[in-house]
Amino acid sequence: MEKYRLIKDCFTAYSFVFIIVFAFFISQQVAYSKPGHGEPPEHAQRFKVKEPFEIRNGKVIYLEHCAPCHGDTGKGDGKYYASGLEPRPRDFTNPGFMNQTKDEYLIEVIRKGTAAFGKSSYCPPWGATLKEDEKIKNVVAFLRTLYK
Ligand code: HEC
Known part of the structure; x- marks a missing residue:
């Protein structure tokens, strides 16, 4: 029974880490896919x-x-x-x-x-x-x- 709990805890911890990494990855995708990303900010446009x-x-x-x-x-x-x-x-x-x-x-x-x-x-x-x-x-x- 003890062994089983250990595996379960491990699994929970891994899933948690996985979810965080996955969420981070998605947020990066969203941030970088915004239109205009890569353009200089508006106040810098006149120096283009x-x-x-x-x-x-x-x-x-x-x-x-x-x-x-x-x-x-x-x-x-x-x-x-x-x-x-x-x-x-x-x-x-x-x-x-x-x-x-x-x-x-x-x-x-x-x-x-x-x-x-x-x-x-x-x-x-x-x-x-x-x-x-x-x-x-x-x-x-x-x-x-x-x-x-
Ligand atoms: C003090 C005033 C004045 C300044 C400064 C001046 N111009 Fe002129 N420009 C004139 C006048 C007046 C005429 C028309 C002359 C005429 O038809 O007898 C003229 C005519 C011209 C013409 C047409 C010539 C033709 O055959 O009709 C050109 C090209 C020209 N200027 C270029 C320039 C450039 C380039 C500068 C700056 C580097 C300049 N001008 C600075 C007054 C000036």
Whole structure:
């Protein structure tokens, strides 16, 4: 009889352990199968990298040097200098102009300024500020994201 009780106790203990392990396993399955698991938490979402480096870099340069005239969104409505300029700073959201204009021209006009192309002298030459050609190319890559 004593032996029988021992076996029974052992069996109860094992079942108990088994149930706990099993419950843990199930809870893990449930936790990890929740939709969105593996996504960064919401407050970290804005740090998610969505655009390639050249566009992000071009945006930084644009916001620093070009947005005061061309506007944060590229509409040619920059806060600080645009008010009295005639002709107005180019509107980069206008697909008409942007579709007809090649990267090579944009790079050159940004490097040399509009005066070098028989236009007003309001858009300064950026070649000296943005010394590396990569930077001008990155700005152009960013300009290409402003219109559809
Ligand atoms: C001081 C104001 C000002 C700043 C700063 C400025 N622009 Fe301009 N931009 C203008 C004006 C004004 C025009 C229109 C000039 C014209 O048509 O005579 C223009 C025109 C342009 C054009 C169109 C040229 C064309 O053939 O129509 C491009 C491209 C351009 N800007 C790029 C840039 C970039 C890139 C930057 C920043 C690196 C920049 N601009 C900074 C005022 C500015």
